[in-house]
Amino acid sequence: MTAKQLLAEARNVVMTLDLKPEDRIYAPVPIFHSYGFDLGVLAMLFSGAPLILEEIFVPRKILSRLTAPEVTVFLGVPSMYRFLLEAAPPGPPDLSRLRYALSCTAPLNPDLIAAFHDKFHVPICQHYGSSETGAATTHLPQAVLDHPASVGVAMKNVELLIVDEQGRPLPAGQKGEVVVRSEAVAAGYAMGPRSEISPFKDGTFRMGDLGHLDKDGFLYLHGRKDALINVGGLKVSPDEVTMVLESCPAVREAAVIGVRDAMGEEIVYAAVALRSAASEKELLMFCSSRLADYKVPRRVDIFKKLPRGPSGKIKIDPPTL
Incomplete structure (x- = not known):
């Protein structure tokens, strides 16, 4: 990744989430992984919002931290949200100051979204991307409960395509491979392509995931192309x-x-x-x-x-x- 691509990624995240210096990003996730690095480190540097790290995930400690008035963005993964639900006391803590509870790295079950919202009145926003593309999509809180099976819509300055086996774009509703186009997409792999056919082409990256877009631009995933x-x-x-x-x-x-x-x-x-x-x-x-x-x-x-x-x-x- 070049400095220009990292800057584009930081801009896309900050513009989409509308991050400001007054925000506080709480990230009990590894920052050497693209999720923690992009939505934690890069977002902090571009927006000026402080980043709070946590070395060990202890559910009750995390819940206590999330009630602090300064924490407005939380980076989690599905298993963390399950543990937070199980650790919550009968009278759940007030998380109303939390603007975003983000989730990435694994599929997020709609039942978990509903249970977490019922308990804490906070929607979990599914986030989707890769090391090669940076953040590609995210849910906005107001849309999560209406589209719980979706991973959201394209980030600012990101274009999503669904293509067939020949790379031809498919219309809304049809399933194919997910392709991401943005200035944050890497030019290629440092040691050359990982396969004979490179997934990089003219600023796009073929994600290797199957999915479809609905008429409103919400992306739904159907699993890895090579994992079926x-x-x-x-x-x-x-x-x-x-x-x-x-x-x-x-x-x-x-x-x-x-x-x-x-x-x-x-x-x-x-x-x-x-x-x-x-x-x-x-x-x-x-x-x-x-x-x-x-x-x-x-x-x-x-x-x-x-x-x-x-x-x-x-x-x-x-x-x-």
């Missing part, structure tokens, strides 16, 4: 199965991937962490009542907690079947 699970020729989105599992009251969080069985066929595999007792059979029955048969996991493993990488994303290793 091929079950007997039928495509399964891991995000769809994850959302269903996380809608189960007994499940705190879930992750879904495709794995090969003993016959070499790809199947749906799920790993979950529970908030209350449930068996694998009960979880499979829950999925069966809400998903087509081929989308139902063939196996669900239960963990005390799911492992995560430095950015907060869940990292699960394929089991041996």
